[in-house]
Amino acid sequence: MKLLKYSLLLTMLVISGCWDRTEINDLAFVMGTALDLTDDGNILCTLQVAIPSAYSGGSSGGGGGMQEKHFIISAEGKNGNDIHRLLQKESSRRLFFSHRSIVLISERLAKHGIQDTLDIFTHDPRNRLKTYIMLVKGGDAKTILQMKYPLKQIPIEAVKEIEGSGDDLAVTLRDFYISLLTEGLNPVIGVIEPAINVNEMQRQASFRFTGAAAFKNLKLSGLLDERETLGYMWVTDKLKFSRLTAKLPEGNGEVGIMLTHADRKIITQIQQESVKFKIVLDGQGSLVENNSSLNISEPKDLKIMKEALEDASKRLVEDILFKIQKKYKVDCVGFGQEVYKNNPELWTTLKDKWEGQFPETDIQVEVNLTIKGAGMVNSTLELQEKENDE
Amino acid sequence: MKWLNRVKLFKSYNNKSQNQPFLEEDRGFVFTSDIDQNESMLKEEFQYCADVVCRRIEGQLNDEHWLIVYIDNLIDKKTLEEYVVKPMISNIVTDKFPLEITNHSTKVADAVRDILEGHVAILTADKNNVMTVAIPGSPKRSLEEPSSEPVIRGPKDGFIEQISTNLSLIRSRLKTSKLKVEYMTLGELSKTRIAIIYLWGFAKESLVDEVRSRLKPIQLDGVLDSGNIEEYIEDQPFSPFPQIHSTERPDVVVGELLEGKVSILVDTSPFALIVPATFWTGLQASEDYYIRWPVATFVRWIRFLFINFAILAPPLYVAITTFHQEMIPTNLVLSIAASREAVPFPAVLEALLIEVIFEALREAGIRLPKQMGQAISIVGGLVIGQAAVQAGFISAPVVIIVSITGISAFTIPRYSFANGIRLLRFPMLVLAGTMGLYGIVLGFLGIMLHVTNLRSFGVLYFSPVSPYKWTAFKDVFIRMPIWAKAALSMKSRQEQGEGE
Numbered sequence: 001m002k003l004l005k006y007s008l009l010l011t012m013l014v015i016s017g018c019w020d021r022t023e024i025n026d027l028a029f030v031m032g033t034a035l036d037l038t039d040d041g042n043i044l045c046t047l048q049v050a051i052p053s054a055y056s057g058g059s060s061g062g063g064g065g066m067q068e069k070h071f072i073i074s075a076e077g078k079n080g081n082d083i084h085r086l087l088q089k090e091s092s093r094r095l096f097f098s099h100r101s102i103v104l105i106s107e108r109l110a111k112h113g114i115q116d117t118l119d120i121f122t123h124d125p126r127n128r129l130k131t132y133i134m135l136v137k138g139g140d141a142k143t144i145l146q147m148k149y150p151l152k153q154i155p156i157e158a159v160k161e162i163e164g165s166g167d168d169l170a171v172t173l174r175d176f177y178i179s180l181l182t183e184g185l186n187p188v189i190g191v192i193e194p195a196i197n198v199n200e201m202q203r204q205a206s207f208r209f210t211g212a213a214a215f216k217n218l219k220l221s222g223l224l225d226e227r228e229t230l231g232y233m234w235v236t237d238k239l240k241f242s243r244l245t246a247k248l249p250e251g252n253g254e255v256g257i258m259l260t261h262a263d264r265k266i267i268t269q270i271q272q273e274s275v276k277f278k279i280v281l282d283g284q285g286s287l288v289e290n291n292s293s294l295n296i297s298e299p300k301d302l303k304i305m306k307e308a309l310e311d312a313s314k315r316l317v318e319d320i321l322f323k324i325q326k327k328y329k330v331d332c333v334g335f336g337q338e339v340y341k342n343n344p345e346l347w348t349t350l351k352d353k354w355e356g357q358f359p360e361t362d363i364q365v366e367v368n369l370t371i372k373g374a375g376m377v378n379s380t381l382e383l384q385e386k387e388n389d390e
Numbered sequence: 391m392k393w394l395n396r397v398k399l400f401k402s403y404n405n406k407s408q409n410q411p412f413l414e415e416d417r418g419f420v421f422t423s424d425i426d427q428n429e430s431m432l433k434e435e436f437q438y439c440a441d442v443v444c445r446r447i448e449g450q451l452n453d454e455h456w457l458i459v460y461i462d463n464l465i466d467k468k469t470l471e472e473y474v475v476k477p478m479i480s481n482i483v484t485d486k487f488p489l490e491i492t493n494h495s496t497k498v499a500d501a502v503r504d505i506l507e508g509h510v511a512i513l514t515a516d517k518n519n520v521m522t523v524a525i526p527g528s529p530k531r532s533l534e535e536p537s538s539e540p541v542i543r544g545p546k547d548g549f550i551e552q553i554s555t556n557l558s559l560i561r562s563r564l565k566t567s568k569l570k571v572e573y574m575t576l577g578e579l580s581k582t583r584i585a586i587i588y589l590w591g592f593a594k595e596s597l598v599d600e601v602r603s604r605l606k607p608i609q610l611d612g613v614l615d616s617g618n619i620e621e622y623i624e625d626q627p628f629s630p631f632p633q634i635h636s637t638e639r640p641d642v643v644v645g646e647l648l649e650g651k652v653s654i655l656v657d658t659s660p661f662a663l664i665v666p667a668t669f670w671t672g673l674q675a676s677e678d679y680y681i682r683w684p685v686a687t688f689v690r691w692i693r694f695l696f697i698n699f700a701i702l703a704p705p706l707y708v709a710i711t712t713f714h715q716e717m718i719p720t721n722l723v724l725s726i727a728a729s730r731e732a733v734p735f736p737a738v739l740e741a742l743l744i745e746v747i748f749e750a751l752r753e754a755g756i757r758l759p760k761q762m763g764q765a766i767s768i769v770g771g772l773v774i775g776q777a778a779v780q781a782g783f784i785s786a787p788v789v790i791i792v793s794i795t796g797i798s799a800f801t802i803p804r805y806s807f808a809n810g811i812r813l814l815r816f817p818m819l820v821l822a823g824t825m826g827l828y829g830i831v832l833g834f835l836g837i838m839l840h841v842t843n844l845r846s847f848g849v850l851y852f853s854p855v856s857p858y859k860w861t862a863f864k865d866v867f868i869r870m871p872i873w874a875k876a877a878l879s880m881k882s883r884q885e886q887g888e889g890e
Contacts, residue, residue: 021826023737024711025730029723052727098716099723128716157720 025052028093031070032102032156034141035117037109038076043117045083046074046142048156049091069153072145080120097124101160102132103173104192106141110213110220118218121173129174132163135213137193137223144194144207159192159207166240168209169229180218183347184336184354187215188232191223214324214332222328224320231320234281234313235333237264245289246312248304253292255305257371259285266335268342275350277335277363281317286373296374306371313367321363331358419498423518429457432511435502442505447478457513459501464508466527474510474523487512493522506581530555536638536660538805544680548638553583553657559640560587560655564647568592574605576619580612583657584619587643592650592883600847601652601665616656616663623665625845630810633846635664635671637804642676649879652847666847670855670866673697675803678869686869693801694867700798700811701837704741705822705830707791712737713826732782738823740784744792745815747774752796 029050036044054069075086088095103121105114121127136144149155163170171189179187195208211229214221224232233239239262247254261284269276287296287305294301324330336354340347350357421428429444436442441462448455456478460470473489493504496519501511504522512521533555536548549556557571568590575581584605588598604623613619616636624633637643638660643653646664654663673693678686710717711726718726733740751770758766775793778784795815802808814837821829844851854862861878864870870878 021712021736021823022715023730024715024723024727025733027715027727029720029727031720050724052724053731054728096715099720101720154724 026093027096028091030097030100031154034104034145036106036140037112042076044076048145097126098128100131104134104136104141106136113219115218131173133173133176133189135191137191169212183340185334186330186332188212188332214330216330221330228320231316246308248292248308256289257285258288259283266338268338279365281367283369310367310369314365317365325359329359420496421518423516425515428513455515460510464528465525469525489523491521492524539639541677544677545641549660551658553655556655563644577613578611582613585655587653589647593652616659616661630813632806635667636661666849669851672804672807683869683871696798696801701814703791703795705818708737708741709822709826729785733785740788748796
């Protein structure tokens with residue numbers, strides 16, 4: 001009996017072991033993927049693959065600063081599986097996707113529809129759902145992968161870092177699929193744009209985050225600019241911190257606030273067949289800039305500033321709501337989802353006509369800001385000088 | 391031909407042993423009143439024993455004479471001359487000596503046994519009995535700090551090879567008649583004295599009985615060290631974990647005795663055995679109880695952490711880098727990949743190689759003369775570490791991991807326990823290299839199953855964690871303040887007393 005037990009254990013070692021063993025130096029670490037649409041309707045997939053030997057040691061790598069830290073391979077195909085097979089033929093090491101930080105989709109492909117391209121990410125377990133997905137505005141997605149970035153050894157890691165910072169809209173594949181499958185919600189992803197700094201001294205290609213892209217039925221329906229994205233993030237409760245500025249009605253200047261807390265509440269008012277929404281936005285922050293002649297230490301002036309900021313915020317949010325309602329006609333904030341949560345039965349009847357009804361829905365916005373602090377100086381420098389003169 | 395002679399001689403010796411049995415085995419031989427006959431009897435017994443001295447001493451005044459027999463190197467000659475020979479010659483005494491007389495007997499076997507133990511046998515003419523006096527004078531090491539369990543704060547004396555000294559070290563710490571010492575002799579030829587020590591009322595009667603009954607049937611020719619005894623009485627000889635603690639420190643023995651454990655001292659061995667032992671006492675150093683408790687608790691946690699490292703660090707590295715690369719942060723995976731770029735071996739082999747080299751270095755470090763120690767550390771550390779990495783034979787992370795593991799094993803205070811842990815690393819490494827994290831989980835499960843099933847003298851090895859006992863828990867994961875612990879043990883003893 002004992003012999004049997006031990007021999008069973010041993011067989012387990014022999015049978016189950018080793019089959020998926022891969023040495024770390026037999027892997028090609030894919031850092032980023034760019035998906036483009038070719039002229040003949042195929043998908044062009046470009047991969048950025050890290051070159052580990054370029055990393056060897058901080059000390060010995062001093063002279064090898066010029067060495068490329070990554071290389072690029074690409075393949076064209078009809079579907080993800082084919083492309084993967086072709087890509088693997090280009091790499092002596094097994095392509096390893098778990099460390100990929102970002103998937104880039106060109107604007108052209110997004111307009112064409114991404115249902116064919118995205119499926120492989122859901123089925124293949126080697127893909128990480130925490131990978132960020134981004135749309136590349138204008139031009140090919142692969143240009144982003146070809147760019148250099150001075151602060152990071154793998155340029156695409158920089159994109160990941162900016163995404164992770166919370167300043168911009170960061171959407172992972174997982175978030176994308178969740179919003180795709182949620183009732184009454186359309187997905188939105190971040191947008192990146194190649195920015196060529198035409199500086200004679202140092203010609204450097206770089207990139208910039210420029211807002212968000214709204215999808216409907218896995219097709220791009222429209223882009224939101226940076227300002228609108230800020231409003232969108234606030235409305236969808238994704239805003240953690242940000243900076244707001246407002247022009248003051250009097251006092252001839254602008255005032256700036258740094259938001260440290262942002263909150264939103266959507267109140268759904270259901271009457272018979274019609275649905276109305278009220279968005280209540282709460283914000284908390286401290287004053288960081290005051291270019292006007294108003295005095296912060298005056299409660300009266302402070303109130304003016306606060307109202308100006310609230311107005312500006314309200315306009316910010318109303319602008320984005322107008323855009324998605326009237327222009328793009330896509331419910332990417334999730335008002336439908338609010339209906340579904342509040343009244344699932346109503347939603348079953350509303351579901352099919354929501355696309356038509358959403359642009360006509362009445363949405364009210366209310367902003368409450370709290371100014372917590374006024375910074376280090378209680379009034380503007382100019383004001384101080386004037387007081388001294390008097 | 392000389393060689394042949396020697397063989398013959400040996401043969402004749404052997405013949406004797408077959409025909410004429412040795413007198414030390416008691417066969418009822420008694421001394422006669424003829425001193426010459428007695429002498430020849432003893433001389434025959436100690437044939438070819440060049441170190442046994444038979445001296446005839448004659449009194450100066452009358453013609454009384456004595457025969458003294460002793461082993462040359464086991465007694466103190468000066469005392470012998472002063473207190474035995476001189477009084478005899480000057481006829482001050484006839485049969486009284488200012489020395490403790492250990493034995494008065496007529497049996498030859500008694501005399502032989504005493505002589506072998508280092509006593510002096512005194513036979514008086516015309517008397518058929520023998521006196522033996524103890525004049526111990528065998529070489530003795532002075533008390534030193536135990537080399538295997540050094541402490542910074544705490545007593546620095548350690549056991550030596552004489553059981554009498556060792557017992558005195560314990561006795562001086564426990565001045566109570568409750569401290570019981572039972573002698574027994576083990577070893578057909580070595581006749582090593584063994585002492586079972588326990589505190590009356592502290593140690594359970596059943597435990598003491600168990601120790602006695604396990605020691606009694608031991609049959610071996612020679613006991614060279616308490617390690618020989620340990621192997622006979624441990625519960626599970628095939629376990630890598632030691633189920634009996636051995637220590638060189640009298641304070642450890644006393645501490646354990648106070649907790650109701652039983653200690654076994656073996657003559658000629660500076661290591662005392664303590665039973666029962668648990669997994670957790672293997673992680674407790676005596677110094678824990680001499681430094682302040684918050685620090686001691688912290689140090690204990692460090693040990694818990696590093697005992698895990700000692701078993702798991704290389705297997706985890708191997709498993710994660712060969713099976714689960716997605717678990718490593720991106721930047722780290724790239725630098726590990728970079729360092730492995732030129733390495734020709736798979737990670738398992740690499741780790742095994744370095745582990746084996748490290749073990750060899752360690753073994754060499756123990757065996758080498760002290761003066762060579764530094765040379766070995768330079769060759770081992772610099773040449774193997776630096777050069778092998780630079781040459782690309784092995785990768786730097788593996789060297790780092792193995793070094794951490796090496797250090798980890800040394801945080802375990804008990805030497806024999808650390809040895810067991812070291813041994814477990816290799817099967818774990820193979821499991822990790824073949825099955826990844828799954829293998830590690832299997833291996834760890836196996837270890838846990840084994841450890842929780844193991845017993846030491848009736849006590850479960852993993853207690854008090856499994857089976858769980860809260861009161862004892864307080865001395866496992868934290869080191870309770872001494873006053874709290876004292877109060878607790880006082881209370882539990884009272885309860886026990888009431889229960890009985």
